[in-house]
Amino acid sequence: MAATIKSVAELAGVSIKTVSRVVNKEGTVKPDTLKRVEQAIAELKYTPNKAARDLASNATSVLGYVYDNPNAYYIIDMQKGILDVCRKNNFELLIHPCDASSENIAQELVDMVDSAQLAGLVLSPPLSEMPDVLHHLNEKNISYVRILSGDSEFSSTLPYVLVNDFKAAFHITEHLIAQGHKHIAFIAGEVIHKSTTERLNGYKAALKKASILFDESLIIEGTYSFETGVKSADVLLSMPSRPTAVFACNDEIAAGTLFGARMKGIDVPNDLAIAGFEDSPFSRQTFPPLTTASQPTNEIAQSATSSLIQYLRAKKTKSQFDNLTQTFIPQLVVRRSTKVSL
Amino acid sequence: MAATIKSVAELAGVSIKTVSRVVNKEGTVKPDTLKRVEQAIAELKYTPNKAARDLASNATSVLGYVYDNPNAYYIIDMQKGILDVCRKNNFELLIHPCDASSENIAQELVDMVDSAQLAGLVLSPPLSEMPDVLHHLNEKNISYVRILSGDSEFSSTLPYVLVNDFKAAFHITEHLIAQGHKHIAFIAGEVIHKSTTERLNGYKAALKKASILFDESLIIEGTYSFETGVKSADVLLSMPSRPTAVFACNDEIAAGTLFGARMKGIDVPNDLAIAGFEDSPFSRQTFPPLTTASQPTNEIAQSATSSLIQYLRAKKTKSQFDNLTQTFIPQLVVRRSTKVSL
DNA sequence: TTTAAAGATGACAGCGCTGTCATTAGGTGT
DNA sequence: ACACCTAATGACAGCGCTGTCATCTTTAAA
Numbered sequence A, B: 001m002a003a004t005i006k007s008v009a010e011l012a013g014v015s016i017k018t019v020s021r022v023v024n025k026e027g028t029v030k031p032d033t034l035k036r037v038e039q040a041i042a043e044l045k046y047t048p049n050k051a052a053r054d055l056a057s058n059a060t061s062v063l064g065y066v067y068d069n070p071n072a073y074y075i076i077d078m079q080k081g082i083l084d085v086c087r088k089n090n091f092e093l094l095i096h097p098c099d100a101s102s103e104n105i106a107q108e109l110v111d112m113v114d115s116a117q118l119a120g121l122v123l124s125p126p127l128s129e130m131p132d133v134l135h136h137l138n139e140k141n142i143s144y145v146r147i148l149s150g151d152s153e154f155s156s157t158l159p160y161v162l163v164n165d166f167k168a169a170f171h172i173t174e175h176l177i178a179q180g181h182k183h184i185a186f187i188a189g190e191v192i193h194k195s196t197t198e199r200l201n202g203y204k205a206a207l208k209k210a211s212i213l214f215d216e217s218l219i220i221e222g223t224y225s226f227e228t229g230v231k232s233a234d235v236l237l238s239m240p241s242r243p244t245a246v247f248a249c250n251d252e253i254a255a256g257t258l259f260g261a262r263m264k265g266i267d268v269p270n271d272l273a274i275a276g277f278e279d280s281p282f283s284r285q286t287f288p289p290l291t292t293a294s295q296p297t298n299e300i301a302q303s304a305t306s307s308l309i310q311y312l313r314a315k316k317t318k319s320q321f322d323n324l325t326q327t328f329i330p331q332l333v334v335r336r337s338t339k340v341s342l
Numbered sequence C: 001t002t003t004a005a006a007g008a009t010g011a012c013a014g015c016g017c018t019g020t021c022a023t024t025a026g027g028t029g030t
Numbered sequence D: 001a002c003a004c005c006t007a008a009t010g011a012c013a014g015c016g017c018t019g020t021c022a023t024c025t026t027t028a029a030a
Helices: A005-012 A016-023 A031-044 A050-057 A072-088 A105-116 A131-139 A165-178 A194-209 A226-237 A251-263 A297-317 B005-012 B016-023 B031-044 B050-057 B072-088 B105-116 B131-139 B165-178 B194-209 B226-237 B251-263 B297-316
Strands: A062-067 A092-097 A120-123 A144-149 A160-163 A184-187 A245-248 A273-275 A292-294 A331-333 B062-067 B092-097 B120-123 B144-149 B160-163 B184-187 B245-248 B273-275 B292-294 B331-333
Touching (some): A005 A016, A005 A031, A016 A031, A062 A105, A062 A297, A072 A092, A072 A297, A072 B072, A072 B092, A092 A105, A092 B072, A092 B092, A105 A131, A144 A194, A144 A297, A160 A297, A165 A184, A165 A194, A165 A273, A165 A292, A165 A331, A184 A194, A226 A245, A226 A251, A245 A251, A251 A273, B005 B016, B005 B031, B016 B031, B062 B072, B062 B105, B062 B297, B072 B297, B092 B105, B105 B131, B120 B297, B144 B194, B144 B297, B160 B297, B165 B184, B165 B194, B165 B245, B165 B273, B165 B292, B165 B331, B184 B194, B184 B226, B226 B245, B226 B251, B245 B251, B251 B273
Parallel strands (some): A062 A092, A062 A120, A120 A144, A144 A160, A245 A273, B062 B092, B062 B120, B120 B144
Antiparallel strands (some): A292 A331
């Protein structure tokens, strides 16, 4: 049978409470006692029983990662990042894919947290940006950390991590302009994603800086999907004065646009430059490879998760929680889809 | 505070044990008692405390999904399938990405199961096919279900699910032959994946059936990666008598091959037909879209997970476990990369 | 009607830990 | 020497459930 706290205590010649103190790093144990206990733990290969722990301390150590995002790579990266931090802190991770457009998504999440007895939630867009969801969580006093698109910090009791899509989009558009483009189309993703409007604003800002008139007809609304790209290519390429460049809101759209351009025999980047966003693995594998903006998803996830855990600890001990918000700026990656000579 | 079994018992006017019986569907409760208890549960919105349950029953209800697979889509699909079944059965899922090529992967897994106190493991290739890993798990009496490539059932106390890559590869190759190809190259993935050899064997069998001589020089060894495809295209296309078709072991390789062919100005499918495997989302999005074989990953995951849960139940009650192995055959999906008129 | 067997329910210990509070040991100052 | 304080440790209840076994109730057979 597995070792218990009792067997460790006996071997070390101390009470179980002292073992508990060592395991929980309470720090009020004499150095030599500490050593004896640690040795006993090692010898018996003791691992604290999670269930007993949770039960006794009336607090679980399971976080939930809730997502609704079509990008498998993004999710996998997020998961890895969250997991890394969870492991280091003895937390577990529960995965919960869901449908953000569902009628009662807020209730679903609350119920889920309840029934799975979660300590807290990691929310990525678009869930992290839905007022209704946040409101319900707040009401039930559920802890969560948000990853969201934005460029300015704001005050909040709960932790959050920002991704500055505005600046990244600005840089991409500037790059396009630097290649000589003046007619630059913008293909948007779901408007429910704040990233869409942030990226659009970055695009607009760059145009303005270059004194290029913003042309409403060059904006196409769609979803973060390959299909949107294909359809948009169709629309854009049959315009009387067609754009010479396209800034797609993500790589999927960009890949679709590329596909659509191909269908029409349009050469990329000579006849049409295409830029994406997110640096998905396949953005390197299209022909030609896509210019894009790369965000350190893994790091973002880690940062968010450790903030959440710190918050939970502070909450438990009722101590002060310093909400040190990190901001990440996706970096421009130039590839052949926007530049001939590379 | 949240309702406990005690409060439910009081409200229903029964003992806590009876509530426990209802919650666990033991079936030895009178219909009207049952109704009273159920009503009390609903009224108090009672959810059993997982920690207490696990502690008292000395068994956790957390499964682990261990994977080392470069295909994000595959993993996401697997996860969803596993999760669906877990939810229905009140199990939780712990995700554990790992590196199969690591020296002490077996030990890592054993330790992980230990420290996270897992009930069982879901193993997908290549881990499900590594004798050393399985051996270690067996030694520690850890329960697991395997998803693996194979075409014949075999006896095993532990559950497993088969994916018949042989037949699927056979069909793909036959399709290529039907298009008039006689010079068909095969680009292999990691040999550690049994799927690689299964697919190669399917390829060989189809050639044989069509009386086409197997040509060793048309076989290229590589990894399941885009890069392998690019490099292979280079090699194949500079052969004196170059192949007219390529069967790539997965879509990534196929996409790479397509990319490589493009670089050389080779037209697909007219000058070179390319088939992949796995039906990854991007196989639809290359230009031209890839012919491939589609496996119902989600179903496979579900099947595997429910087998595992059944096994665990049987083990707990020491009853007979019927190892009903399911076999899945990936289906041929024909797209333009192998066929001009479509 | 009596009696045994089966069915339904309850009492209670105990799973392995943490929190609370009591106790003991080890200084410090007078 | 004493009281006095702090640091280190231990005793013990109890977290919310399940398993075991005892008890009570019903049903069917004699």
